[in-house]
Amino acid sequence: MQDMTPPPHPADFLNDILMPATGRSDGEIAHLLGVSPETFYKLLTREKPITRQTAELLGRFFQTGVDFWLQMQAEFDRYMAMQIAIERELVSLPSAETWMAEDRLPEADVALERVPFDERMECIAHIRC
Structure with a gap:
């Protein structure tokens, strides 16, 4: 940085x-x-x-x-x-309140929602290790 x-x-x-x-x-x-x-x-x-x-x-x-x-x-x-x-x-940049009020999620979160929950947890566990 x-x-x-x-x-x-x-x-x-x-x-x-x-x-x-x-x-x-x-x-x-x-x-x-x-x-x-x-x-x-x-x-x-x-x-x-x-x-x-x-x-x-x-x-x-x-x-x-x-x-x-x-x-x-x-x-x-x-x-x-x-x-x-x-x-x-x-x-x-829009505030968090704006995102929530418009029921929108940032692109990364939208893409993540398409990944099954088990795969997300496996990915998180891998990052922590």
């Missing part, structure tokens, strides 16, 4: 690791990067994603390179897109 731990968001990496290491305030770093404090705040709070331009500024300032930031943002975005797709799939 695939690990479902989200990859780090660039803002978390900035907040938790890089910013404390500089000993500077958010406003000071924004000034050194050449961006407004508001823009930098939006980066730190995940309101604004890392763009190529932002990655270039951060890469130069923290000496990490551009690809470091772009890859981190892309991995986080991919993870979030996957989570949204999974949620949509789960939301689109």
